[in-house]
Amino acid sequence: MGKDFGGFKSILIIGLGLIGGSVALSLRKEGYRGKIYGFDLNEYRIKKAVEMGAIDKGFTDIESIPWDEIDLVILSTPVKTFLTIAENIKRYLRKDTVVTDVGSVKGELVKKLEEILKPAVFIGAHPIAGTEKEGVENAVVGLFKGKKVILTVDHQDEHTERIKKFWEDLGSKVEIMDPFVHDFVFAAVSHLPHAVAFALVDALIELSKERDIDLFLYPGAGFKDFTRIAASSPVVWKDIFIENKEEVLHTIDQFIKSMEKLKDYIKNEDEKKLIDLLSESRERRLSLD
Amino acid sequence: MGKDFGGFKSILIIGLGLIGGSVALSLRKEGYRGKIYGFDLNEYRIKKAVEMGAIDKGFTDIESIPWDEIDLVILSTPVKTFLTIAENIKRYLRKDTVVTDVGSVKGELVKKLEEILKPAVFIGAHPIAGTEKEGVENAVVGLFKGKKVILTVDHQDEHTERIKKFWEDLGSKVEIMDPFVHDFVFAAVSHLPHAVAFALVDALIELSKERDIDLFLYPGAGFKDFTRIAASSPVVWKDIFIENKEEVLHTIDQFIKSMEKLKDYIKNEDEKKLIDLLSESRERRLSLD
Numbered sequence: 001m002g003k004d005f006g007g008f009k010s011i012l013i014i015g016l017g018l019i020g021g022s023v024a025l026s027l028r029k030e031g032y033r034g035k036i037y038g039f040d041l042n043e044y045r046i047k048k049a050v051e052m053g054a055i056d057k058g059f060t061d062i063e064s065i066p067w068d069e070i071d072l073v074i075l076s077t078p079v080k081t082f083l084t085i086a087e088n089i090k091r092y093l094r095k096d097t098v099v100t101d102v103g104s105v106k107g108e109l110v111k112k113l114e115e116i117l118k119p120a121v122f123i124g125a126h127p128i129a130g131t132e133k134e135g136v137e138n139a140v141v142g143l144f145k146g147k148k149v150i151l152t153v154d155h156q157d158e159h160t161e162r163i164k165k166f167w168e169d170l171g172s173k174v175e176i177m178d179p180f181v182h183d184f185v186f187a188a189v190s191h192l193p194h195a196v197a198f199a200l201v202d203a204l205i206e207l208s209k210e211r212d213i214d215l216f217l218y219p220g221a222g223f224k225d226f227t228r229i230a231a232s233s234p235v236v237w238k239d240i241f242i243e244n245k246e247e248v249l250h251t252i253d254q255f256i257k258s259m260e261k262l263k264d265y266i267k268n269e270d271e272k273k274l275i276d277l278l279s280e281s282r283e284r285r286l287s288l289d
Numbered sequence: 290m291g292k293d294f295g296g297f298k299s300i301l302i303i304g305l306g307l308i309g310g311s312v313a314l315s316l317r318k319e320g321y322r323g324k325i326y327g328f329d330l331n332e333y334r335i336k337k338a339v340e341m342g343a344i345d346k347g348f349t350d351i352e353s354i355p356w357d358e359i360d361l362v363i364l365s366t367p368v369k370t371f372l373t374i375a376e377n378i379k380r381y382l383r384k385d386t387v388v389t390d391v392g393s394v395k396g397e398l399v400k401k402l403e404e405i406l407k408p409a410v411f412i413g414a415h416p417i418a419g420t421e422k423e424g425v426e427n428a429v430v431g432l433f434k435g436k437k438v439i440l441t442v443d444h445q446d447e448h449t450e451r452i453k454k455f456w457e458d459l460g461s462k463v464e465i466m467d468p469f470v471h472d473f474v475f476a477a478v479s480h481l482p483h484a485v486a487f488a489l490v491d492a493l494i495e496l497s498k499e500r501d502i503d504l505f506l507y508p509g510a511g512f513k514d515f516t517r518i519a520a521s522s523p524v525v526w527k528d529i530f531i532e533n534k535e536e537v538l539h540t541i542d543q544f545i546k547s548m549e550k551l552k553d554y555i556k557n558e559d560e561k562k563l564i565d566l567l568s569e570s571r572e573r574r575l576s577l578d
Contacts, residue, residue: 128507148507181502188496189507193489193515199551200485201570203544207477210543213470218417218437218478219577222518226482229515230574234567241555241563252552254499255492256545262488263541266530274530278523281490285519288508 003031003169006162008072008098010035012065013055014085016045019102019130020076021139024054026170029141039065049136067092072166075101080239082109086116093120098159100125100166104186105243106152106179123163124152124179126186127172132232145171152179187247192255194237195248197230292320292458295451297361297387299324301354302344303374305334308391308419309365310428313343315459318430328354338425356381361455364390369528371398375405382409387448389414389455393475394532395441395468412452413441413468415475416461421521434460441468476536481544483526484537486519 005027013020016038024036038055039062040046046058059065073089075082082101093099097120099113110124129147131140149167151174153160164174177185208215241248265274294316302309305327313325327344328351329335335347348354362378364371371390382388386409388402399413418436420429438461442449445465453463466474497504530537554563 181500184500185502185504185507188493188504189512192492193512195551195555196485196489196548197515197574198567198570199547200482200544201574202547202551202566203481203540204477205569205573206547207473207540207543211470211473213474215474215477216573216577218474222421222486222521223478223482224577225514225517226486227574227577230570231578232571234564234571237567238560238563242558242560245555245558248555249552251492251496252548252555254496255489256548256552258488258491258495259485259541259545259548262484262491263538263545266484266534266541267538269531269534271527271531274527275523277491278487278526280494281487281519282521282523284494284505285486285490285516288505288513288516289520 004165005030005032005034005169006072006164006166008034008162008166010037010066010069011072011074012037012039012070013074013076014039014089015075015077016040016042016049016055016058016136017076018134018136018138018140019127019143020074021049021052021054021136022129022141022143023074023076023102023170024049025052025139025141026144028053030170035069037065037070045136052136052139054136054139062088062092065092068094070094071097073097073099075099075103078236078239079103079105079109079243083112083116086113086122090117090120093117095119097121098123098162100163102127104190104240105183107183107244107247108179109243110152110179121159123159125163125167126150126152126182127167128190132229134233134236142171147172149174150177150182151175152177152182154178183244183247187244187251191240191244191248192251194229194232195241195252196255197227198237201227201230293454294319294321294323294458295361295453295455297323297451297455299326299355299358300361300363301326301328301359302363302365303328303378304364304366305329305331305338305344305347305425306365307423307425307427307429308416308432309363310338310341310343310425311418311430311432312363312365312391312459313338314341314428314430315433317342319459324358326354326359334425341425341428343425343428351377351381354381357383359383360386362386362388364388364392367525367528368392368394368398368532371402372405375402375411379406379409382406384408386410387412387451389452391416393479393529394472396472396533396536397468398532399441399468410448412448414452414456415439415441415471416456421518423522423525431460436461438463439466439471440464441466441471443467472533472536476533476540480529480533480537481540483518483521484530484541485544486516487526490516490519
């Protein structure tokens with residue numbers, strides 16, 4: 001079957017950030033022929049998105065959007081805004097309009113969105129791709145190529161199939177996952193590492209003050225790679241941490257336990273346990289390459 | 290002044306690991322004309338180092354080394370072995386032999402080495418370069434080019450100047466630092482991040498067990514970069530953590546405080562404080578690029 005991106009004729013992307021912009025640019029690059037509309041409160045981003053050829057037309061107010069044409073809506077604003085946006089757009093949606101998103105938090109939120117948007121259909125999606133940059137101006141063509149996209153539906157139907165096709169035609173590998181399992185998994189593999197990177201830089205700021213030495217003058221081997229994700233958007237991550245609060249706090253607790261364990265081994269100079277912990281971590285990490 | 294690598298005629302590298310091997314290969318590449326001898330307990334590494342053109346000749350026993358020729362000894366074994374090695378080689382050293390090292394821990398160790406090796410001179414050195422790989426077979430030509438090398442001497446004399454010249458001729462930028470300040474700085478910018486990376490992978494192993502999901506199937510954006518240093522040598526890092534125990538434990542404590550602070554802000558959904566912490570970390574991190 002050729003590329004039809006799920007057969008959607010006109011797409012509305014709400015939020016012209018890095019991900020929204022990258023979806024639009026990648027659609028064009030991969031040969032999508034339908035209309036791509038954009039909505040953003042920021043006029044500069046709309047102007048920019050049009051200039052870049054990412055969208056055909058942009059809107060800053062909801063009423064002006066040609067809703068009759070739209071058969072796919074992609075929420076790509078911060079997750080925190082999804083419920084409000086859903087409440088505001090629901091009256092404009094056709095019964096067969098599919099709404100999806102690109103957010104990093106699912107769980108309860110997905111259930112609420114499905115409820116609010118009825119009879120239109122909501123299919124939660126989470127492309128595992130991104131950079132630490134922000135804004136449509138940093139959008140990347142092909143950002144989703146070869147990357148996983150998680151669809152958080154509990155049953156598979158024609159709408160799921162269309163969204164699956166949409167992402168596959170952008171080169172992604174689609175996987176179905178329960179929305180609550182999703183939130184645990186991504187708390188562990190994404191939200192926790194971000195929390196750790198932010199906290200590590202914070203610790204270095206505090207330690208610099210304590211001894212009156214600018215530690216940031218000595219970024220040793222690995223430190224820059226290690227903390228790159230601490231350059232991620234504070235607003236986006238504040239939202240993710242709060243939206244996925246329960247699982248994030250749980251994974252932070254486990255991480256602090258691991259940190260305390262390592263600390264005890266060092267304090268007791270327990271060479272055997274240290275080697276065991278370091279070796280097991282090393283092997284698991286190497287298995288990713 | 291042309292390249293003379295500090296004017297040393299014959300160099301002995303003790304420990305043909307990644308760093309020792311990279312020093313040897315880089316010396317050759319940059320035009321060093323003297324002899325380079327290697328010492329290692331592992332015959333395979335000696336054979337490999339000779340094959341690679343890194344060293345002229347290698348030895349597995351100390352007595353066979355042509356000590357009369359050697360005017361620079363570079364310790365590049367794990368830091369833990371330095372004192373024993375110093376005790377074993379001191380009787381062979383000439384009064385004007387300079388001993389240096391490439392270790393990541395200084396402080397008290399430097400003071401002890403200076404004492405043991407008298408009347409020969411010890412100049413502590415720490416090149417801020419490396420990879421997570423091990424062994425002479427992974428040695429990298431030009432590893433030290435453009436990288437900082439910290440010399441931990443409390444006074445500058447002709448020996449310091451020669452070691453400075455040695456590293457500058459390999460393309461490094463040399464900086465002088467008190468050995469105790471060095472241990473604090475590198476606990477914070479290097480040892481702590483490694484501890485954090487190992488603990489993070491450990492936490493993911495524990496969380497995977499807890500919910501019976503292999504979290505390593507979902508390495509999200511940034512996670513691989515973030516944990517790359519957890520693939521570092523367990524033996525090397527076990528030693529570093531124990532050798533620099535006091536400062537490492539202190540920086541881990543500060544890091545756990547930062548982690549707990551972030552956790553509290555998330556728990557209380559304190560958006561303002563979250564944004565402040567995340568933004569400050571982000572700005573400091575961006576200042577490194």
